[in-house]
Amino acid sequence: MIELESVRYGYPHTKNDAIKDVTLKVGQGTCVMVTGPSGAGKTTLCLAAAGILAHEYGGRKGGTVTIDGRNVNEFKDLSELASRIGVVFDDPDAQLIFTTVEEEILSALERRGLSADEIEERLRTVMEITHLSALKDRAPHTLSGGQKQRVVLATTLALGTDILILDEPTSELDEHGTTSILGILKDLKARGRTILLVEHKFQRMQEIVDTLIVMEGGSIRAKGQPADLLGDPGIRQIVVPDFAGIRQNGRAAGAGPVPVISLDRLSHSYGDIPALTDVSLSISPGEFVAIVGENGSGKTTLIKHFNGLLRPTAGTVSVRGKDTSGATITELAHDVGLVFQNPDHMFFADTVRDEVAFGPANLGIQDLETVIDRALGKVRLLPAKGLYPRWLSRGERQRLAIACVVAMNPAIIVLDEPTTGLDGKEAREVMEVLKDLQLEGHTVIIVTHSKEIARDVADRVVTMERGRVISDQAVPEGS
Amino acid sequence: MTEILQYVHKDGLFHRMAPVTKILFVVVISAISIFSIRIPFLIAVLIGLLLLAYLGNVLSELFRQFVLLVVMGIIMLALAVITLPNGETIGYLVPQGVPVIGGIVPVTTGGISLGIIMALRFAVLVLAVQIFVISTQPRDLVHTLERMRVPIDFTLMFVIALRFIPTLQIEGTRIQEAQLARGYNPGKGFIGKVRSLVPIMVPLVSNALVRANTLGLTIDMRGYRTRKRTVLRERVLRSADKAAIFLIAAGFILFIWLYLAKAV
Numbered sequence: 001m002i003e004l005e006s007v008r009y010g011y012p013h014t015k016n017d018a019i020k021d022v023t024l025k026v027g028q029g030t031c032v033m034v035t036g037p038s039g040a041g042k043t044t045l046c047l048a049a050a051g052i053l054a055h056e057y058g059g060r061k062g063g064t065v066t067i068d069g070r071n072v073n074e075f076k077d078l079s080e081l082a083s084r085i086g087v088v089f090d091d092p093d094a095q096l097i098f099t100t101v102e103e104e105i106l107s108a109l110e111r112r113g114l115s116a117d118e119i120e121e122r123l124r125t126v127m128e129i130t131h132l133s134a135l136k137d138r139a140p141h142t143l144s145g146g147q148k149q150r151v152v153l154a155t156t157l158a159l160g161t162d163i164l165i166l167d168e169p170t171s172e173l174d175e176h177g178t179t180s181i182l183g184i185l186k187d188l189k190a191r192g193r194t195i196l197l198v199e200h201k202f203q204r205m206q207e208i209v210d211t212l213i214v215m216e217g218g219s220i221r222a223k224g225q226p227a228d229l230l231g232d233p234g235i236r237q238i239v240v241p242d243f244a245g246i247r248q249n250g251r252a253a254g255a256g257p258v259p260v261i262s263l264d265r266l267s268h269s270y271g272d273i274p275a276l277t278d279v280s281l282s283i284s285p286g287e288f289v290a291i292v293g294e295n296g297s298g299k300t301t302l303i304k305h306f307n308g309l310l311r312p313t314a315g316t317v318s319v320r321g322k323d324t325s326g327a328t329i330t331e332l333a334h335d336v337g338l339v340f341q342n343p344d345h346m347f348f349a350d351t352v353r354d355e356v357a358f359g360p361a362n363l364g365i366q367d368l369e370t371v372i373d374r375a376l377g378k379v380r381l382l383p384a385k386g387l388y389p390r391w392l393s394r395g396e397r398q399r400l401a402i403a404c405v406v407a408m409n410p411a412i413i414v415l416d417e418p419t420t421g422l423d424g425k426e427a428r429e430v431m432e433v434l435k436d437l438q439l440e441g442h443t444v445i446i447v448t449h450s451k452e453i454a455r456d457v458a459d460r461v462v463t464m465e466r467g468r469v470i471s472d473q474a475v476p477e478g479s
Numbered sequence: 480m481t482e483i484l485q486y487v488h489k490d491g492l493f494h495r496m497a498p499v500t501k502i503l504f505v506v507v508i509s510a511i512s513i514f515s516i517r518i519p520f521l522i523a524v525l526i527g528l529l530l531l532a533y534l535g536n537v538l539s540e541l542f543r544q545f546v547l548l549v550v551m552g553i554i555m556l557a558l559a560v561i562t563l564p565n566g567e568t569i570g571y572l573v574p575q576g577v578p579v580i581g582g583i584v585p586v587t588t589g590g591i592s593l594g595i596i597m598a599l600r601f602a603v604l605v606l607a608v609q610i611f612v613i614s615t616q617p618r619d620l621v622h623t624l625e626r627m628r629v630p631i632d633f634t635l636m637f638v639i640a641l642r643f644i645p646t647l648q649i650e651g652t653r654i655q656e657a658q659l660a661r662g663y664n665p666g667k668g669f670i671g672k673v674r675s676l677v678p679i680m681v682p683l684v685s686n687a688l689v690r691a692n693t694l695g696l697t698i699d700m701r702g703y704r705t706r707k708r709t710v711l712r713e714r715v716l717r718s719a720d721k722a723a724i725f726l727i728a729a730g731f732i733l734f735i736w737l738y739l740a741k742a743v
Contacts, residue, residue, distance in 0.1 A: 052696060079702040087700065093646055094693035097639060099486040103618040106711070111702035116711045137488045141645040155701075309656050333662035345650070346657040348681035358678070362662035390685060408662060 001194060002026040002049050002085075002163060007063035009044055009053055017060065018044040020218045026163075031185070031195040031208045035239055036215035037423045039393025042198045043090065045215065046167045049196055051081045067163065083112070085163040086156035090171065092148035096140040101132055101151050104140070108158040122158060130154040130184055144295055146177025153184060163194045170201055171421045172341075174295045174449045178204055200423050202226070202239045214238055241424035243456035246435050247288075247475070258321045260285045260335075260412050260443045261306055266315035268301055275301040277467045278315070285411070288438045289445045290458035298467040299447045303414050306445075307336040320411065334363055337405035341417040343397040347389040352381065352400060355389050359408040375407035379433050395426035402433060412443045419450060431457050483544065484612050484641050491536030493614035497714040498623040500723050501615060505607045507731045512603040515734075518592060520743040521599040528606050540613050541606055548602050555601060556594035565589025612641065619714050631704055639694065647683065654682045 003025045010017040019041040026032045026049070034042050047053045048065055051072030065072045067084050075081045089095055098104045105126055109119045127133045130150045140148060149169055156164065166185075170178040182204060189195060189208050199205055202212070212226040214235055222229050230236050259282040268276040276298045283289055291299050304310040305317050308329045317324045319335050337359075340346065349355040356372045365371055376382045379399035384392060389400060398418060405413060415434070419427040431453060438444045448454060454461045455475075463471040493501065508528070515521055532538045560572070566589030575582040617638040624634045658678045665672075698704065716724075737743045 078699040079705045082700040089693045094690040095697045111706040329659045330664045338660040340657045345654045359661040
């Protein structure tokens with residue numbers, strides 16, 4: 001059981017507290033799910049509940065945190081805290097230290113004062129629960145996101161604690177990966193574990209959630225049984241992504257004579273491994289296309305061909321009527337803007353303004369200040385112009401990444417998973433921005449795991465499986 | 480992607496050896512290659528290492544670094560020729576016929592042989608360490624060094640540095656792709672590499688720093704720095720290890736004897 005009583009915390013060198021007056025209780029054997037916009041203090045709440053803030057962080061602290069009735073300050077160190085609680089942080093890569101899956105799990109087991117037999121037994125059980133037996137000799141960098149997340153979960157389970165704290169364990173996972181984590185959590189709850197879960201995917205997780213907490217601006221905005229809270233429309237829009245009505249705002253004027261992107265029997269292999277096979281696709285100007293499919297189905301490989309980051313092993317790619325085989329990536333960047341899944345892979349400048357200026361300056365676009373202001377206005381980030389990009393919340397960083405590409409004014413804007421790590425409201429805001437861009441005449445192509453986006457926003461849904469397009473459907477008008 | 484300095488899970492001579500045997504092997508090979516100044520002897524050590532790698536089923540992994548070794552070898556040779564002229568002059572890098580600058584940078588026999596010795600030493604050192612890293616599970620290494628009373632912080636630092644090489648390689652590629660997609664064209668060659676530093680290195684380092692925080696918490700929560708370890712799946716010294724240690728020791732004594740007799 002975890003109890004937080006009027007907990008307050010401010011990071012060193014910051015003015016505002018990251019969490020304010022938070023009181024909550026995670027009862028024995030229950031699952032409490034915390035959700036809310038990025039920057040609401042959810043991760044800080046996890047660190048507070050785990051006792052990590054008390055032991056490892058400076059800054060301004062207040063209130064009390066108890067684990068099974070014992071104040072976290074009374075624990076000697078993190079290692080002692082870890083005998084009661086297990087924490088899964090949001091970046092799986094940062095939690096994998098060794099070079100095989102089995103070593104990783106053993107590393108969590110061998111310093112807990114167990115006998116060798118007990119360790120072998122627990123290793124077997126944990127690998128069974130997390131379905132990792134077949135992967136035991138694999139190196140972390142060869143695993144998919146979902147597999148890595150399962151390994152991290154396994155090492156945390158190996159600690160054998162009754163309480164689990166998980167910070168967005170499924171944010172980068174596809175449908176299949178999320179289902180697999182949900183299955184494991186369901187199993188753990190049935191075994192009586194206490195779970196504090198930070199998540200955005202309430203609809204997927206609702207069957208295990210007893211109490212829902214919605215955070216905003218560092219405080220608890222609402223707390224209670226999910227059914228009661230969702231009656232409030234303000235809460236509902238944060239918890240449940242709802243893109244209804246976005247498509248009805250208008251559709252692109254019919255297909256033009258020349259497709260903006262045309263793929264003819266495109267194939268691509270990484271060494272001997274085929275990633276795309278015989279993909280033919282034609283995208284018209286002004287379309288809003290969603291590309292869906294499981295991890296590893298070839299979606300990202302496909303979109304990297306649009307701007308020349310990858311070149312076909314066989315077949316051709318044409319952008320605005322021109323074969324791309326002779327064009328450089330810089331030339332193609334005039335026509336195709338690509339926003340990657342993780343915005344942190346692009347930010348290097350000291351201010352939001354300089355970050356946005358980078359792309360258009362590279363392309364020699366004139367009148368930079370107007371271009372920058374327009375792009376920032378479009379993603380509603382003008383007030384943040386002078387800030388350091390990495391200080392922004394995840395939702396703001398995602399919109400900044402879009403602004404960086406919009407400022408280059410490409411005819412085609414391609415986005416890889418633009419709603420990763422965002423709550424329902426933020427995801428809707430991003431989709432509204434993209435819809436506006438479409439209405440201005442841009443062609444928008446997004447890769448997404450979200451069924452709702454494919455259903456409620458896109459004009460056309462292309463489904464991929466094992467490197468092939470298995471379905472390509474226009475969404476009927478007015479649906 | 481080429482994976483550098485990573486443990487490779489397979490079966491072979493070196494994989495079956497205990498880490499302590501391999502540490503001794505690396506230390507002795509390093510000492511031999513540093514002390515010896517005879518080219519034929521160093522070539523023999525290099526061939527011997529490659530032969531052992533072949534027998535140990537790790538030759539294909541070693542050959543991935545072949546280009547690096549050749550390039551570094553050429554650089555060392557050039558540096559030695561340019562900076563350490565010694566012995567008989569057999570020619571000039573700039574031919575004597577060239578006006579004004581003709582005849583500068585003499586190529587000497589001493590410079591060449593020193594360059595070859597350095598290149599061979601480098602190759603032997605790199606290959607020996609590679610064989611060790613490819614065939615030793617980091618967990619076994621941590622245990623062995625712990626028993627040798629090396630502080631756990633240093634050991635983890637070493638293991639984690641190795642573990643994150645491929646992760647950083649992958650991340651670096653992603654960052655580069657993101658910047659290229661923003662029309663970034665650093666240009667080719669050396670100047671291009673230097674210009675690409677800020678937009679690539681700043682995100683790479685910033686992300687790594689964030690990750691380091693989580694990594695630190697993870698290590699502490701697993702009790703790595705505070706708790707005693709249960710002895711489990713220990714790599715005991717088997718008879719093959721003992722035989723290998725005997726051979727390594729005998730080889731080293733033989734080397735010292737030959738070295739003192741100025742034969743190697």
